[in-house]
Amino acid sequence: MPANPSSQGRMARIMDSDLVFGFLNSKLTVFAAVIVLLLLVSALLTPWIAPYDPYDPTQLFIMDSHIPPVWAEGGDWRFLLGTDDQGRDLFSAMLYGLRLSLTISLVGIFFATILGVGLGLIAGYVGGAIDALIMRIADIQLTFPAILVALLIDGAAHGALGGEYTEDTAFMVLVVSIALSFWVKYARVVRGSVLVERNKEYVQAARLVGRSPIAIMFDHILPNVMGPILVILTINFGLAVIAEATLSFLGVGLPPTKPSLGTLIRVGQQFLFSGEWWVVVFPGILLGVLVLTINLVGDWLRDALNPKLR
Amino acid sequence: MPAFILRRLFQAALVLLAVALISFALFRFVGDPVNQIVGVEASAADRAQIREELGLNDPVVLQFARFAMRAAQLDFGMSYQFRQPVSELLISRFPATLELAIVSMILAIGVGIPMGVYTALYRDSLLSKAFQALSLAGISLPTFLIGILMIYVFSVLLGLFPSYGRGDVVDLGWWTTGLLTRSGWAAIFMPAVTLAMFQMTLIMRIVRAEMLEVLRTDYIKFAKARGLPARIVNFGHALRNTMVPVITIIGLELGSVIAFAIITESVFQWPGMGLLFLNAVQNADIPIMAGYLILISVIFVVINLMVDLLYVQVDPRLKSSIQKD
Numbered sequence: 001m002p003a004n005p006s007s008q009g010r011m012a013r014i015m016d017s018d019l020v021f022g023f024l025n026s027k028l029t030v031f032a033a034v035i036v037l038l039l040l041v042s043a044l045l046t047p048w049i050a051p052y053d054p055y056d057p058t059q060l061f062i063m064d065s066h067i068p069p070v071w072a073e074g075g076d077w078r079f080l081l082g083t084d085d086q087g088r089d090l091f092s093a094m095l096y097g098l099r100l101s102l103t104i105s106l107v108g109i110f111f112a113t114i115l116g117v118g119l120g121l122i123a124g125y126v127g128g129a130i131d132a133l134i135m136r137i138a139d140i141q142l143t144f145p146a147i148l149v150a151l152l153i154d155g156a157a158h159g160a161l162g163g164e165y166t167e168d169t170a171f172m173v174l175v176v177s178i179a180l181s182f183w184v185k186y187a188r189v190v191r192g193s194v195l196v197e198r199n200k201e202y203v204q205a206a207r208l209v210g211r212s213p214i215a216i217m218f219d220h221i222l223p224n225v226m227g228p229i230l231v232i233l234t235i236n237f238g239l240a241v242i243a244e245a246t247l248s249f250l251g252v253g254l255p256p257t258k259p260s261l262g263t264l265i266r267v268g269q270q271f272l273f274s275g276e277w278w279v280v281v282f283p284g285i286l287l288g289v290l291v292l293t294i295n296l297v298g299d300w301l302r303d304a305l306n307p308k309l310r
Numbered sequence: 311m312p313a314f315i316l317r318r319l320f321q322a323a324l325v326l327l328a329v330a331l332i333s334f335a336l337f338r339f340v341g342d343p344v345n346q347i348v349g350v351e352a353s354a355a356d357r358a359q360i361r362e363e364l365g366l367n368d369p370v371v372l373q374f375a376r377f378a379m380r381a382a383q384l385d386f387g388m389s390y391q392f393r394q395p396v397s398e399l400l401i402s403r404f405p406a407t408l409e410l411a412i413v414s415m416i417l418a419i420g421v422g423i424p425m426g427v428y429t430a431l432y433r434d435s436l437l438s439k440a441f442q443a444l445s446l447a448g449i450s451l452p453t454f455l456i457g458i459l460m461i462y463v464f465s466v467l468l469g470l471f472p473s474y475g476r477g478d479v480v481d482l483g484w485w486t487t488g489l490l491t492r493s494g495w496a497a498i499f500m501p502a503v504t505l506a507m508f509q510m511t512l513i514m515r516i517v518r519a520e521m522l523e524v525l526r527t528d529y530i531k532f533a534k535a536r537g538l539p540a541r542i543v544n545f546g547h548a549l550r551n552t553m554v555p556v557i558t559i560i561g562l563e564l565g566s567v568i569a570f571a572i573i574t575e576s577v578f579q580w581p582g583m584g585l586l587f588l589n590a591v592q593n594a595d596i597p598i599m600a601g602y603l604i605l606i607s608v609i610f611v612v613i614n615l616m617v618d619l620l621y622v623q624v625d626p627r628l629k630s631s632i633q634k635d
Contacts, residue, residue, distance in 0.1 A: 140325050143614065147569065147572075148569045151591055154591060159336070238450070249573075250588055251592055272458070284455050284458065288452075292450040292451075
């Protein structure tokens with residue numbers, strides 16, 4: 001790979017590539033990507049676009065509670081999607097919930113990626129006993145679904161922290177649970193790619209000029225295994241969003257005082273039987289759309305980067 | 311062949327050892343077991359005595375050996391919350407979870423395979439497109455969301471099925487079953503469908519992909535050229551050859567079904583092991599967590615082992631490739 005292509009040439013080459021061509025030709029993928037982008041931006045800008053701050057008790061009025069969405073009977077234009085039992089604006093709560101869910105999933109996946117890619121590189125490049133140890137741990141963990149691992153870490157944290165388990169630790173525990181349950185796929189795939197790459201000439205050349213193993217791993221091999229990493233990243237992103245929502249729904253994630261999408265759904269579930277469907281339906285739809293669009297983009301990326309399917 | 315089995319057995323033993331270690335570490339080092347048993351107010355002498363009785367002063371290796379020995383005899387200690395042996399609690403909850411898992415797995419196979427075959431044979435029909443869209447939703451939507459949706463439609467709006475519990479249960483002495491009563495079937499319907507949704511879409515996708523692959527092969531073309539009826543070609547030749555990967559997936563997914571049952575059981579308040587485990591996680595009831603973990607991993611390991619062996623039996627090509635190395 002040339003180190004410094006002229007910037008103009010690079011942009012033109014990217015626009016001309018099969019990847020971009022295929023992307024623009026798949027209307028569904030473009031649509032999904034636009035929605036994912038839109039959701040990411042609104043999560044980023046939540047404090048500025050949300051009409052209310054759901055965490056600020058001075059903005060809550062019990063008189064405004066149980067208001068249905070504007071188009072239903074008894075709706076109120078101040079609350080687009082209605083309010084919950086506390087008089088919280090549902091639209092604002094959903095935006096803040098989306099922001100929290102995305103933050104936790106992204107941070108968790110970020111650490112999972114670093115951990116998995118790092119361990120995969122080391123296992124593949126160093127080999128021997130270290131390789132065996134890392135891959136046995138991966139094998140063992142792969143026996144269990146990620147959600148079970150995350151639940152277990154969460155349970156252990158509850159036990160270890162006891163009374164000190166607060167909103168902030170809940171955030172950290174969720175991030176750690178996601179990071180530790182999603183690193184395995186990276187490690188396996190990266191190791192496999194490294195085993196192929198490390199015997200190639202460019203690696204031998206780098207070794208010959210005296211570059212250190214760490215430099216070879218990260219400067220030379222890593223750029224060449226980015227494709228599969230990117231695919232796993234998108235797949236894991238969707239799974240992490242589901243994992244966070246599920247943990248929060250099961251009551252071991254974020255508390256109702258600082259609700260993520262999963263917590264909103266858990267709390268809203270209680271109001272289904274009193275006919276207040278909107279408290280659970282809207283966060284549910286938002287979560288569904290988020291995961292669905294991420295998966296659509298991930299599916300496309302997997303097909304596009306997999307030469308076997310061409 | 312024996313080397314293959316031996317290697318698998320070794321791997322299985324390794325998994326169980328690791329799980330036992332994790333469970334032991336949870337039990338021994340997360341929180342203080344003495345506090346959980348006597349409470350914070352107990353005197354120092356009482357605590358010392360209980361420490362001695364529990365063997366917490368012995369070397370850690372000895373403690374682990376004792377823990378593993380007990381676990382092998384299904385003795386996981388007493389639950390902190392219920393003051394009851396964990397094994398009794400798990401055994402009393404086991405039938406509910408197993409019935410749910412089996413009913414939903416049958417549902418997933420019974421619906422997923424025909425859907426997969428149909429979408430492979432009639433790729434461009436409208437119904438196929440609808441199945442495909444449904445499968446994307448089934449893969450994407452979180453289990454609990456599907457469950458809530460079902461409760462809203464079938465319990466709240468239509469009032470057809472109960473939203474929680476197991477219905478009337480018949481006690482057979484060593485087993486409690488909800489499958490012998492009308493209310494039991496009404497109660498299991500929604501949890502089973504919810505739990506089956508993910509596996510169903512997975513099976514459908516795999517059957518479809520494998521069928522498409524097989525339908526392209528020469529022997530299918532040849533069978534058609536011989537003038538065999540489409541039914542025999544499609545089912546006798548094509549579907550039969552897709553069964554190997556499907557069996558594997560079904561076997562491996564059986565474990566996931568038991569794990570995902572935690573979520574379904576929580577949505578529908580189904581009184582199974584998953585609900586017990588979830589309750590234990592929320593209340594840091596370590597003995598139940600450890601016991602559940604060990605039990606689940608034994609089930610996983612046994613299923614994986616059986617799938618591996620079955621796989622070799624079903625696919626002769628694999629047997630020869632194993633013998634080579």
